Amino acid sequence: MSNSGGGIIGGVIGGVIGWFVGGPTGAYLGAAIGFGLTSGVADIGSVSNTESGAGSPDLAEFSINTCEEGLPIPDVLGTTKITGNIIWHCCERAEAIVEQREVGTGGGGGKGGGGEGGGTAVESVTVGYKYYMTWAVAVCLGPVDTLHAIYKNDDIAYEGPYERADAEGQSAAWLAFNDFGTFTFYYGTDDQDAEPHLVQHVGADLNPPMRGLCYCFVHDCYVGTAPRVPTLSFVVQKCPEITMS
Numbered sequence: 001m002s003n004s005g006g007g008i009i010g011g012v013i014g015g016v017i018g019w020f021v022g023g024p025t026g027a028y029l030g031a032a033i034g035f036g037l038t039s040g041v042a043d044i045g046s047v048s049n050t051e052s053g054a055g056s057p058d059l060a061e062f063s064i065n066t067c068e069e070g071l072p073i074p075d076v077l078g079t080t081k082i083t084g085n086i087i088w089h090c091c092e093r094a095e096a097i098v099e100q101r102e103v104g105t106g107g108g109g110g111k112g113g114g115g116e117g118g119g120t121a122v123e124s125v126t127v128g129y130k131y132y133m134t135w136a137v138a139v140c141l142g143p144v145d146t147l148h149a150i151y152k153n154d155d156i157a158y159e160g161p162y163e164r165a166d167a168e169g170q171s172a173a174w175l176a177f178n179d180f181g182t183f184t185f186y187y188g189t190d191d192q193d194a195e196p197h198l199v200q201h202v203g204a205d206l207n208p209p210m211r212g213l214c215y216c217f218v219h220d221c222y223v224g225t226a227p228r229v230p231t232l233s234f235v236v237q238k239c240p241e242i243t244m245s
């Protein structure tokens with residue numbers, strides 16, 4: 001079993017224990033802690049390189065900076081910017097960046113000859129790689145009312161607002177970025193469904209819907225020409241109902 005599958009199991013066990021200790025809130029926190037304690041680097045494959053110029057893609061050195069174990073889940077009152085914490089990841093891959101270059105074919109005159117020789121041919125040369133990964137990043141306790149923006153490192157990747165009421169009656173919003181990939185943003189409602197891609201990777205029995213947790217699923221997204229996952233931050237708004245007695 002991959003380490004990401006172990007993270008799912010840990011989340012389920014932690015959630016069950018947390019429920020008995022502290023009710024729904026305890027379940028959310030227990031699931032997050034279980035995820036963190038049992039999640040690690042996912043199984044990483046290799047990509048063969050048959051072209052010259054850039055060596056092999058360095059998948060074994062994939063850098064993931066915001067994947068820490070045992071972090072508490074933050075809560076939000078009002079509008080704030082939160083840096084997410086990766087709770088599951090897999091499917092690291094690389095695509096070769098290939099350029100067509102003209103090369104000399106040699107030639108020339110024979111013995112005693114002074115002929116000019118040579119023609120040219122076109123050769124495919126790998127000059128680098130584009131790296132991709134799939135991951136899920138926890139944001140905060142839900143339910144969140146509004147997603148205002150998503151930052152990729154210091155740059156805005158998405159700018160809303162995207163209200164929970166605008167998500168076509170669903171518990172998630174689907175976002176697409178031409179130069180990055182596709183996100184599914186889960187608001188953290190108490191009736192949200194399990195992420196379908198997680199079901200495909202770890203099975204329905206091991207994929208809890210993580211109800212009450214606001215998180216974002218990032219599907220096969222382009223991370224750059226180096227194996228370094230960007231830090232994702234989210235500007236969210238949450239206005240809990242407060243009963244005054």
